[in-house]
Amino acid sequence: MDFKITEKIKGESSKQYTYRILKDSIMNLSLKPGEALSEIEISQALNVSRTPVREAIVKLKEEKLINVFPQKGSLVSKMNLKLIEEAVFLREICDKEILKMVCSRKNNDSLIKELRKNLEYQKIIVEFEEDIYEFFRLDNKFHEIIYEFCNKLNIWKAIKKLSTHYDRLRLFDVIEKKNLRDILVQHEKIIDILEKNSFESIDDMVTEHLFNFKEMLGIFIEKCPNYFEK
Secondary structure, eight states: OOOOOOOOOTTOOHHHHHHHHHHHHHHTTSSOTTOEEOHHHHHHHHTOOHHHHHHHHHHHHHTTSEEEETTTEEEEOOBOHHHHHHHHHHHHHHHHHHHHHHHTSSOOHHHHHHHHHHHHHHHHHHHTTOOHHHHHHHHHHHHHHHHHHTTOHHHHHHHHHTOHHHHHHHHHHHHTTSSHHHHHHHHHHHHHHHHHTOHHHHHHHHHHHHTTTGGGHHHHHHHOGGGBOO
8 A cells, every 4th residue: 555644733633634644545546446455554554543544444435435345345446437427517517606606796806816826836837747736736726716715615625525536537637647738728718707707608618627537538447447437
C-alpha cells in the first residue's frame, strides 16, 4: 500500500486522522481502485490501534469508497460508471442553477476577481508542469468559490460527498493530461459568462465542462481496466 502520511491536525482524534488519510489516499489515487487494504499495515503506518482503522473503513464503505468482503478483506472500490453518471447528473443541475443565480445578481465583481486569481494559479501549474494534484485542488476550489458566493456552500459539500467516483475519474483525466488546456479555456468562458450575465450560454457551457472525460473514457478503461467496475 502507498499512501501519503501527514501529521495529525490539532484536536484530530485517531478515528478522524485515520479516516482523513485513507480517504485522501483513495481520492488522490495513491491507493488504487481495486487495491487490497490491510488493517494491520494501516495501523502500523499511522501508529494507531486497529479500532480507528476499522471505524474508518466502515465509514468509507458507507461512502462507497471501500468494499468489504467477509473472510476476504477490504478493497478500494473500483470506479463505478453508474455512480459517475449520477454525480454528473447532480452537478449538471446544480451548476446551471448556481451560475444563473450569480448572473441574476447586480454586483459580482468580488467573485470575478477571486475566480480570475484562482485561474491564474491554474495556468501557472499547466504552463510550468507543476504539481498536478494542486491543479485538481484549484479546479475544485474554482467551483466551490461560486457556491460560497451564493451562500450555498453546504450544497457544494453535499455534491462532493456524492461525487467521489466522478472526482477520481476527473483526477485520472488530469493525471493523464488529456484535457488540461480545455479546462482552462472553459473556466475562462465561465468567468466571461458571469461577467456578461450571459444566461443563454450557461446550459451548454456547464454540460461541456462536466463531460470533459467522456471522449477519453474508452481509452482510460482500455489502459487501466482494473480501475473500473465491469
